[in-house]
Amino acid sequence: MSALTSIVACGSYVPDLRLERACIAQALQWLGPSGGAAVSGARAICNWDEDALTMAVEAARNCLGALRDPEPRVQSVTLASTSLPFADRSNATLVASALGLPESIRTSDRTGSLRSATTALADLALRDAGAAALLVATDARLARPASPQELQFGAGATALLTVRDAHAAGMEPLAVILAAESLAADFVDHYRMNAERFDYALEERWIRDEGIMKLVGESIARALQSAALQPEHVDHLVMSGSRTTVRRLAQATGLCNARLQDDFHAQCGDTGTAHPLLMLAAALEAAKPGERIVLVGFGQGADALVLVAADAAGRAARAPLAERLGSGKPEPYYTRYLAHCGLLEPYFGMRAERDNRTAHTVAWRKRRQTNAFVGGRCRDCGTVQFPKSRVCVNPLCRRTDTQEECPLAATIGRVKTFTEDWQAYSPRPPYVYGNVELESGGNLLMEFTDVDPGELRVGDEVRFVFRVKDIDRLRGFRRYFWKAKKV
Amino acid sequence: MAQGIRDKVAILGMGCSKFGERWDCGPDDLMLEALSEALADAGIDRDRLEAAWLGIFFDEQSTGKSSLPLAMGLRLANIPVTRVENLCATGTEALRGAAHAVACGACDIALAMGVEKLKDTGYAGLPERTKGTFEDLYLPSSTAPGAFAQLASAYAARHGYSMAELRRAMAHISCKSHDNGARNPKAHLRNRITEEQVLAAPMISYPLGVLDCCGVSDGAACAIVTTPAIARALGKRDLVTIKALQLATSNGVEMGHCSWDGSHTLTTRIAAARAYQEAGISRPAEQIDMIEVHDCFSITELVLMEDLGLSAEGMAPHDVLDGRFDRDGAIPCQIDGGLKCFGHPIGATGLRMAYEVYLQLLGRAGERQLAAPAIGLAHNLGGIPNRNVASIAIFGLTT
Numbered sequence: 053m054s055a056l057t058s059i060v061a062c063g064s065y066v067p068d069l070r071l072e073r074a075c076i077a078q079a080l081q082w083l084g085p086s087g088g089a090a091v092s093g094a095r096a097i098c099n100w101d102e103d104a105l106t107m108a109v110e111a112a113r114n115c116l117g118a119l120r121d122p123e124p125r126v127q128s129v130t131l132a133s134t135s136l137p138f139a140d141r142s143n144a145t146l147v148a149s150a151l152g153l154p155e156s157i158r159t160s161d162r163t164g165s166l167r168s169a170t171t172a173l174a175d176l177a178l179r180d181a182g183a184a185a186l187l188v189a190t191d192a193r194l195a196r197p198a199s200p201q202e203l204q205f206g207a208g209a210t211a212l213l214t215v216r217d218a219h220a221a222g223m224e225p226l227a228v229i230l231a232a233e234s235l236a237a238d239f240v241d242h243y244r245m246n247a248e249r250f251d252y253a254l255e256e257r258w259i260r261d262e263g264i265m266k267l268v269g270e271s272i273a274r275a276l277q278s279a280a281l282q283p284e285h286v287d288h289l290v291m292s293g294s295r296t297t298v299r300r301l302a303q304a305t306g307l308c309n310a311r312l313q314d315d316f317h318a319q320c321g322d323t324g325t326a327h328p329l330l331m332l333a334a335a336l337e338a339a340k341p342g343e344r345i346v347l348v349g350f351g352q353g354a355d356a357l358v359l360v361a362a363d364a365a366g367r368a369a370r371a372p373l374a375e376r377l378g379s380g381k382p383e384p385y386y387t388r389y390l391a392h393c394g395l396l397e398p399y400f401g402m403r404a405e406r407d408n409r410t411a412h413t414v415a416w417r418k419r420r421q422t423n424a425f426v427g428g429r430c431r432d433c434g435t436v437q438f439p440k441s442r443v444c445v446n447p448l449c450r451r452t453d454t455q456e457e458c459p460l461a462a463t464i465g466r467v468k469t470f471t472e473d474w475q476a477y478s479p480r481p482p483y484v485y486g487n488v489e490l491e492s493g494g495n496l497l498m499e500f501t502d503v504d505p506g507e508l509r510v511g512d513e514v515r516f517v518f519r520v521k522d523i524d525r526l527r528g529f530r531r532y533f534w535k536a537k538k539v
Numbered sequence: 540m541a542q543g544i545r546d547k548v549a550i551l552g553m554g555c556s557k558f559g560e561r562w563d564c565g566p567d568d569l570m571l572e573a574l575s576e577a578l579a580d581a582g583i584d585r586d587r588l589e590a591a592w593l594g595i596f597f598d599e600q601s602t603g604k605s606s607l608p609l610a611m612g613l614r615l616a617n618i619p620v621t622r623v624e625n626l627c628a629t630g631t632e633a634l635r636g637a638a639h640a641v642a643c644g645a646c647d648i649a650l651a652m653g654v655e656k657l658k659d660t661g662y663a664g665l666p667e668r669t670k671g672t673f674e675d676l677y678l679p680s681s682t683a684p685g686a687f688a689q690l691a692s693a694y695a696a697r698h699g700y701s702m703a704e705l706r707r708a709m710a711h712i713s714c715k716s717h718d719n720g721a722r723n724p725k726a727h728l729r730n731r732i733t734e735e736q737v738l739a740a741p742m743i744s745y746p747l748g749v750l751d752c753c754g755v756s757d758g759a760a761c762a763i764v765t766t767p768a769i770a771r772a773l774g775k776r777d778l779v780t781i782k783a784l785q786l787a788t789s790n791g792v793e794m795g796h797c798s799w800d801g802s803h804t805l806t807t808r809i810a811a812a813r814a815y816q817e818a819g820i821s822r823p824a825e826q827i828d829m830i831e832v833h834d835c836f837s838i839t840e841l842v843l844m845e846d847l848g849l850s851a852e853g854m855a856p857h858d859v860l861d862g863r864f865d866r867d868g869a870i871p872c873q874i875d876g877g878l879k880c881f882g883h884p885i886g887a888t889g890l891r892m893a894y895e896v897y898l899q900l901l902g903r904a905g906e907r908q909l910a911a912p913a914i915g916l917a918h919n920l921g922g923i924p925n926r927n928v929a930s931i932a933i934f935g936l937t938t
Contacts, residue, residue: 402661404682411672422676437795439677445795469693469801472745473685475664482745485679486689487925489797497925498796499679505745510696521682533677 054191057060057177058123058218058225058362062333063114065107066208066320067470068502069382070094071389080198093318096206097383098192100392100479101501104135105143106192106532109150109518111326113461115186115211116151124215126151128158130176132169132189133325134244135286136161137530147188148516150532152459154422165466166191169325169348173429176214184215190322192425194393196250200511206321211535218362226336227345227364231279238351239263245393261299265304269346271356274304275346279358286358287343288335290329307346328440332359334373341364349524360467374406378479381502392479403477408474408524410531417436419455423514425534427494428455434490436460446493455510463491467512472505488514488536501535513539543817544642546819546937548781549770551586551648551763552581554565555894558758558882559727566595566602566656567612569759569884571609574613574652577852581763581771583601585613588763589646591620594633598624598884601656626921627833630651630889631930635784636863637764647769653891654759655884657679664755684752686923687836691746693738695803702746708856709837710737713750716834716873720837720880722907727756727882737837740907744809752836756882759910760890760899767937779900782933783817785810788927790826803837804920806845811918814931815848822915823848828912829899833920834877836869843918844872866907874907875900892917893932900936 082184108131116123129143129151138146142161162168164316169189190209195201207336218225227439239261242317243252268291283306290313291298302310313335315322323330328349335345339361349355390396420426421439428440434451436458444451470486477483484500486508500508503517514536522534554576556569564572566840578585593609595602602608606620625632630653631702633938657665665683682745695705714734719724732750738746770778795801811823820826830847841859844850849870858864862874875881875895878888896915898904914938921928 122620247767263839305657386911403682408675411675414672415676418673418676435796437672441791445791447796447798448789448791468797469686469689471688471692471747473682473688474745475743476680476682476867483685484679485678485685486692487680487801493797495797495799497681510692521676 053502055217056231057214057216059212059214059227059229059336059359060215060218060223060225061110061119061335062210062226062332063116063118064210064330065095065110065114066206066323067107067379069097069099069383070383071097071383071386075384075386077204087183090430091203094299094320094380096208096320096323096377096380097389098207098392099502102192102207102533103137103520104133104192104209105137105146105191106519107192108147108188108211109132111190111209111211112151112186112188114149115213117276117320117462119213120446124221126153126157126186126213127183128185129153130160130187132162132187133191134166134168135191135324139246140252146423146532149419149423152461157495161246164186166325166351167272167349167353169356170328170347170355170357171234173212174234174355177229177232177357179477184213187212187214189326189329193251193324194249194395196391197395198286199250201251201253202258204322204399206316206323208323208330209319209326210333218381224364225359226364226530228315228360229359231275231358232355233271233274233278234353234355235267237267238352239267241351246346256294260294264293264297266300268301268350268354269305269355271354272346272348275358281344283307284309285344286346288339288345288534289329289348290328290335290345292322294330303310310346310372312373315493316374316377321376321507322419336361336365337372341377343363385503388480400477400479403475406477406525408522409527415531422533424459425461427458427460427490429508431456434492436490436494438490438494438496462489463516465514466511466537467491467508467514467517468495469510470500470508499535500537502537508538515539542712544638544790545782545817546767547642547782547820548638548764549767550779550897551583551765551770551773551775552579553568553894553897554580555725555760555891556758558723558756558884558891559722559883560658561757562658563879565759566608566654566759569580569601569656570612570652570654570759570761573759573761577761577763577782583648583763586616586650587663588639589648590616590618590637591615591652592633592636593620594622594624594629594651594889595622596629596655597657597758601659602654610934611717621752623790624926627885628889628919628921628928628930629833629886630891631917631932632889634762634890634893634932635786635930637762638784638926641764641766643785645797648763648765650761650763651890652759652761653889656757657755657884658757663698681923682744683923684747686925687839688744688747689801690842690924691838694838697802698799700856705856706738706746707734708859709751709841710734710860712834712840713737715881716877717830719866719874719907720876726880727754727875728880747836751847753835753878754880755881756884758882758884758891760887760894762890762893777901778937779897779934782938783814785814785817786928786930787813788928789922789930791926794925801924803842803926804901804927804929806847806919806927807843807920810929810931811847814933817888818827818933820933824870827870827914827916829874829896830916830918830920831875831877831895832872834873834879835883835920839920840872840877847916848916859860871909873916874904874909889917889919889930892919893934896934900934
């Protein structure tokens with residue numbers, strides 16, 4: 053039992069923007085009344101420059117940033133989602149590249165089912181030996197306007213860092229995975245064909261009775277057996293989906309002492325593949341050492357994992373997740389939300405016709421700079437600069453080949469100048485950009501994100517986030533870079 | 540420092556087309572309009588031209604690459620023609636090529652032509668340029684107003700002005716240029732406006748409203764240059780000579796280093812110091828009688844007054860509001876309307892500035908003629924505050 057897999061860090065990310073369900077209902081009231089209680093609270097939605105991939109990067113940064121020394125060498129990155137931007141281009145590899153991880157690692161995308169994150173965690177628990185493995189679950193699913201999903205779905209990501217035998221690695225675990233059991237069954241509760249944008253969902257009562265109660269019930273029973281625990285020993289049940297159904301399931305499986313982890317319906321909605329891990333992150337904040345947690349994933353079968361909270365659990369360094377999820381920024385315009393999702397194509401003027409072809413030869417050559425936001429630091433004068441170049445930019449230095457790599461992603465910048473440009477094309481006008489002073493002398497003209505007109509001031513501190521920079525509609529491509537976000 | 544070209548080159552003749560939305564004209568028509576005027580002014584046949592420099596910025600958009608549009612459009616006598624491009628300072632760059640050729644004796648009479656046909660693009664503003672492929676990956680897709688608007692936020696913060704105070708001074712600049720443009724028959728915009736209109740105009744790029752921005756125009760301007768001796772031999776009595784012609788090009792400091800505070804154009808200060816030295820000017824605010832500066836946006840003109848040493852640091856808004864740069868002020872600025880109202884056909888702009896200084900020094904500026912100016916300065920800026928090419932040409936009258 054000494055070589056059990058532990059979770060040593062976790063980090064979540066949910067976008068700032070919140071779309072009130074009442075706002076959706078109001079925009080669509082001509083269609084008839086929509087379902088009462090479901091219309092309360094807000095959904096977390098992506099800004100135009102966010103997607104499953106950028107959220108994954110941010111969650112992973114939060115996860116790795118939560119680590120105290122020693123920082124383990126991450127040996128694999130697994131990305132679980134049903135809404136990854138690329139069907140054929142390793143999304144996990146781009147996440148790893150954005151995180152600045154060395155290229156000598158193993159990366160994989162896990163997709164095709166909402167339980168791909170819990171299945172991937174089960175794999176890490178059962179199969180991976182010795183490795184520090186980063187698992188990121190993320191989803192930004194599209195919902196058909198006026199569908200029930202449009203009221204349910206949220207956007208978000210959660211990352212977990214797991215290691216085998218945390219104590220031997222000198223790390224304090226948050227939780228230890230005692231057992232993991234999976235069940236594969238072709239139960240079609242909902243589906244989405246390739247190239248289709250929206251889910252097709254089946255009847256909820258049938259899903260509950262034939263799917264969840266039976267398949268999840270069986271998985272939980274097997275996992276508890278495997279962990280040699282009785283149902284009444286379970287302290288927390290972490291499962292997304294209808295609260296009524298989860299309550300009924302807890303009863304049926306004998307989890308009579310289990311607290312049901314809140315699913316954040318009010319604060320952010322269902323983040324799909326990421327949701328079991330997002331809820332687990334919250335459960336780990338609340339759990340006391342020694343408490344047992346059952347984590348469930350459902351989708352064409354079920355995963356059930358049994359975890360025990362370790363000494364480091366319950367020590368949320370920052371504000372609790374529930375609190376952070378509740379502090380979003382309202383998106384008042386339903387039509388702008390639709391436009392960001394590509395479900396409404398307003399006329400943006402001729403500047404939107406710009407050809408955004410990417411020079412992939414350059415992108416490859418410069419990947420450390422554009423993916424990981426690594427600049428240069430002059431060994432002679434100390435000036436930090438972006439991009440890293442052969443000749444130092446400091447007018448009092450200008451020496452050649454003196455720069456070493458300087459990661460900038462985790463640094464703080466300061467707004468030197470800015471404008472709100474209503475003429476330039478932006479999917480969320482105005483286009484806000486300006487000069488940002490980097491620490492130690494550098495300056496970069498760059499885009500600001502998550503900012504509304506009137507919010508920015510010269511001198512504001514900014515941090516840097518990985519976002520969609522441009523979308524190439526002609527060739528079906530999007531490219532990413534780092535933007536400045538007001539602290 | 541090298542000896543420079545002070546008084547080695549004289550202007551034999553100049554021409555400038557009407558600027559504006561020249562739906563009736565292509566670039567060859569505009570060039571012919573300017574050259575015909577210049578040849579008549581110089582009193583020579585075009586076959587006396589021994590070499591020419593052609594300035595075009597948006598070759599992809601309008602006129603075409605290389606020197607061919609000038610040589611073919613005007614059916615020149617197979618003389619050497621060189622196409623130059625240096626962003627919005629392209630026109631001055633053409634003049635610099637021709638002036639240097641004459642100053643060094645490579646040829647006796649040379650032509651500098653600048654032209655831009657912007658109104659065949661289907662756009663109201665400037666077309667977007669293609670950037671370097673690496674830059675596409677990280678720089679914002681900024682517009683010209685957005686890039687220059689940065690000056691305002693930095694200037695206000697640096698010197699402690701509220702944006703409302705700064706915008707009032709900027710509005711005065713636009714109104715002054717419209718007043719001047721109204722007196723210029725070749726200007727693109729000839730309407731007078733009020734400061735209230737400027738402040739209430741639709742926002743383009745905060746804090747620049749549409750009336751803080753210069754016109755997007757078609758046009759051509761040219762200069763025929765020679766040595767003072769040849770000019771005299773050809774019968775010229777009052778001579779306008781080049782006192783200084785200097786250029787400063789950004790090396791990346793403004794883009795990449797925080798020693799630049801974002802509130803001024805670094806290269807203008809460097810080019811001005813060099814030009815004043817070449818021209819023998821030690822007290823620019825007293826010695827220069829009139830200026831044409833690169834007022835692509837109102838805020839640009841404002842900060843340039845300090846960059847050129849004509850206002851003390853942080854005092855430009857006061858000097859502007861006090862009327863120091865109005866037509867009846869100490870140093871009239873943009874007496875022809877400037878980029879704001881004469882218009883901004885990019886490749887022609889530097890030569891258009893020289894044209895106005897030339898007319899003013901010779902007393903040929905008609906309704907807008909100033910009282911006997913002797914030294915005039917033209918400042919031309921290509922690029923954006925974050926990286927640019929600044930050129931300064933100083934002209935003097937020798938009687």
